[in-house]
Amino acid sequence: MKVYKALTIAGSDSGGGAGIQADLKTFQELGAFGMSVVTAVTAQNTLGVQGVYPIPIAGITEQIAAIGDDLGTDALKTGMLFSSEVIDAVSEKIDHYGWHNVVVDPVMVAKGGAKLLQDEAIRALIEKLIPLATVITPNIPEAELLTNRDINTLEERKEAAKSIYNMGAKTVVIKGGHGNGQEVVDLFYDGEVFEKMVSPRIETRHTHGTGCTFSAAISAELAKGKEIREAVMTGKQFIRAAIEKQLGIGKGHGPTNHWAYNERG
Numbered sequence: 224m225k226v227y228k229a230l231t232i233a234g235s236d237s238g239g240g241a242g243i244q245a246d247l248k249t250f251q252e253l254g255a256f257g258m259s260v261v262t263a264v265t266a267q268n269t270l271g272v273q274g275v276y277p278i279p280i281a282g283i284t285e286q287i288a289a290i291g292d293d294l295g296t297d298a299l300k301t302g303m304l305f306s307s308e309v310i311d312a313v314s315e316k317i318d319h320y321g322w323h324n325v326v327v328d329p330v331m332v333a334k335g336g337a338k339l340l341q342d343e344a345i346r347a348l349i350e351k352l353i354p355l356a357t358v359i360t361p362n363i364p365e366a367e368l369l370t371n372r373d374i375n376t377l378e379e380r381k382e383a384a385k386s387i388y389n390m391g392a393k394t395v396v397i398k399g400g401h402g403n404g405q406e407v408v409d410l411f412y413d414g415e416v417f418e419k420m421v422s423p424r425i426e427t428r429h430t431h432g433t434g435c436t437f438s439a440a441i442s443a444e445l446a447k448g449k450e451i452r453e454a455v456m457t458g459k460q461f462i463r464a465a466i467e468k469q470l471g472i473g474k475g476h477g478p479t480n481h482w483a484y485n486e487r488g
């Protein structure tokens with residue numbers, strides 16, 4: 224049996240809806256062997272983030288080396304990286320191991336408002352990590368911070384996608400979960416064509432971990448050798464099912480349902 228390996232380099236969410244936990248569940252559902260590098264531990268649930276405990280840099284680079292020197296990986300994603308020091312160290316290691324199929328989810332702020340990336344780290348993201356990205360998946364507020372401009376119209380979103388592409392990412396997907404209207408439009412750009420990936424907007428407050436799950440699904444598909452566009456389409460189908468059949472747990476913004484895509488829950 225061919226084993227497809229996928230790695231997540233991200234923060235831990237004790238509540239299980241986002242971060243490392245969402246990523247590993249997604250990898251499992253899509254048939255990839257999941258591995259993880261924890262960059263920070265968060266005390267978190269559906270009500271918000273109660274605490275952030277960053278892992279020391281040596282602890283992060285040793286976890287990456289443990290994987291790089293033994294198992295290797297077919298694809299990886301990055302999520303919460305927290306500081307420019309972590310971004311520098313992670314980028315250096317990705318380069319060192321020559322890892323391809325790199326999905327960058329430029330996580331900055333949790334849905335409840337807690338900061339998951341320090342302000343000054345945006346520069347490191349642009350200079351070090353984005354040039355290594357096969358796919359980058361900012362939401363609209365993240366795309367605004369990366370490009371230093373407001374995004375209100377589709378035209379402005381296209382301009383932002385071009386600008387992020389010019390920072391060195393091979394493919395840019397600006398997600399539309401934060402917009403409003405009947406449809407959710409994720410804008411895909413590969414340097415040649417723009418494609419609007421459209422699905423009905425599901426009315427719900429249970430969207431904790433949607434970005435994490437979406438980027439993890441893309442990584443699992445890339446690990447299996449799928450083309451980038453196809454991987455993003457599957458990511459969109461996976462997250463749509465997960466939101467549609469959300470679990471209704473927790474007192475606040477609940478997690479999505481990682482079983483739903485395979486119709487097991």
Ligand SMILES: Nc1ncnc2c1ncn2[C@@H]1O[C@H](COP(=O)(O)OP(=O)(O)O)[C@@H](O)[C@H]1O
Binds near residue numbers: 422423425432433
């Ligand atoms: N209410 C919704 N209905 C349908 N799809 C959604 C909804 N909210 C988010 N999505 C999808 O989930 C993915 C993550 O989007 P988004 O919520 O913008 O990211 P983030 O979690 O990073 O803020 C995207 O593919 C988006 O289309």
Ligand SMILES: Cc1ncc(COP(=O)(O)O)c(N)n1
Binds near residue numbers: 235302334339
């Ligand atoms: C550890 C961790 N990483 C990422 C997110 C962002 O979650 P979302 O996917 O809802 O933007 C989070 N809340 N916690």
